[in-house]
Amino acid sequence: MARPQVPILCYHHIRELKMPAKASSGYEVTPAEFAAQMKILSDSGYHTVLPEQLYNYLVYGDPLPSKPVMLTYDDTDEEQYSIGKTEMDKYGFKGVYFIMTISIGRPHYMSKEQIKQLSDEGHAIASHTWRHDRVDKYLTTPHMDRDLKKMVDNDWDLQLVDTRKKLEDIIGKEIHYFAYPFGIWSKAGIPELKKRGFKLAFQLSTKRDAEEPLYTVRRMIVSPTWSAEGLLRTMHSTFGRE
DSSP states (O other), rough: OSSOOOOEEOOOSSSSSSTTTTTSSOOEEHHHHHHHHHHHHHHHHHOOOOOOHHHHHHHHHOOSSSEEEEEETTTTTTTTIIIIIHHHHHHTEEEEEOOOOTTSSSSSBOOOOHHHHHHHTOEEEEEOSSHHHHHHHHHHHHHHHHTTTTSOOOHHHHIIIIIIHHHHHHHSOOOOEOOGGGOOOOOHHHHHTTTTTTEEEESSSSOSSSSSSGGOOOOOOOOOOOOHHHHHHHEEEEEOOO
16 A cells, blocks of 8 residues: 555547447547557656556565556457557557456457467456456445355356456466456455455556555546546546656
């Protein structure tokens, strides 16, 4: 908790807005705005970091590059590969892809081959459950203690172990990092992550928990209404780095 936070951005769809930005759920950024955001990060001297670097910084105090930032992508959407990777490649940036495994190979989602390529090129592949609606209530609901009694070990293993094993088989590397579905966390779910070997878990919006900072790593969804300059201002105000 004493170490300064690293700005961590979260993207979902990179596409033309399907509705006015005000009505959007906030999960879309246009390709032009995404390109402008990558450029301003590079022009401003930012360097991307990956989860293992963040873990070693938080736990052991390992140094990070100057002006670190983490770029994360949720839910396996294909444009995160075709647009996200293409723009990051221009600046030598690397991203973190939180994969929802039920989507792999489906229309408009990434294939196994694309996920493997991302990993081979130095991007991080991490876990994001099998399917959100099967697990979100157990990780996030206010009545967690009661609801956890309804969830048997096989369900936890489906969402946290089987999905990780599938991804590890694709990329040929171990996976120790996880993003909560919808970015919402509960203390009752953290022991399930710990005993299955996850080292960091990423949430959205709320502040880190003082008792469990490694399992409540804060991210920020990039809004469709922000300019590139607005992104930098919000990063500074949210994470406190210049």
